[in-house]
């Protein structure tokens with residue numbers, strides 16, 4: 001059994017194992033594939049809206065013969081009667097072989113791992129991480145560019161709250177990526193992520209526009225400016241139209257084999273006139289969620305045995321009630337947690353939401 005909580009817990013070997021397993025499952029005869037998880041139950045609990053993640057996990061489960069329980073509207077669960085996330089998770093783990101959870105609170109997935117006794121897959125926790133998205137992004141990069149190594153990737157849009165950006169940047173540390181974070185200053189990539197890139201000696205640059213680097217990059221990774229993450233709506237209004245790329249902005253100005261990715265949903269940041277160009281890979285990317293999530297379900301439950309070792313932990317865990325996480329959206333402020341701190345050589349970080357304590 002293994003959990004997928006944060007991409008940075010995975011070794012490179014493990015990431016490659018997921019991608020190879022996904023490719024194999026995608027090419028497996030559908031009748032054979034339906035036997036793989038026959039008799040197993042996946043419970044998906046979604047506390048935030050989702051189209052792709054929830055439905056592709058469901059599709060992945062069904063394609064392997066796995067049954068599904070769950071809810072996508074917590075208003076219909078006993079959370080509405082005041083039940084804690086902790087108790088909800090304990091109950092859900094009693095009914096399931098695997099839990100797939102999306103939550104609006106940062107660090108909720110790490111907390112779920114602590115309180116349950118069945119495998120947990122993080123389907124997105126607040127603005128923290130989205131590891132299953134990252135694995136399908138890496139699958140897409142490898143398929144479309146032939147390799148993930150040494151690629152120049154520009155993240156454009158909301159790099160502050162964008163959990164897909166955070167998770168993919170952490171993964172690209174392992175593949176010598178050269179990264180550009182293109183955002184208005186108020187939604188630029190947080191320092192606690194850059195600190196990790198600095199540790200890994202990864203090259204990156206913060207920019208306000210993408211035009212100057214367009215000709216050099218292998219992938220333009222667009223993201224939505226996420227209205228729901230802003231505390232102050234006026235701040236959102238200032239940046240909501242920061243990017244709107246269309247065919248005329250791209251054609252003749254980039255590498256011939258550059259690809260455009262987007263975790264979706266999009267709002268206005270990619271004009272539909274790009275959809276039928278050779279650059280547009282965002283719908284293929286979303287489709288790749290099915291094989292990638294099939295691999296995650298099979299490897300997490302141990303139905304397909306994982307041979308890859310997990311990365312060694314690079315921190316010491318201490319329980320310290322005095323060291324309160326300064327991220328007001330962290331699970332430590334909503335649930336009875338053990339207030340764990342991950343002490344690293346380069347700082348003290350919240351064990352649950354990964355923010356640097358006191359910063």
Ligand code: CP
Pocket residue numbers: 049050051052053054124133263264265
């Ligand atoms: N990419 C992604 O997480 O999409 P959904 O929010 O629709 O699941």
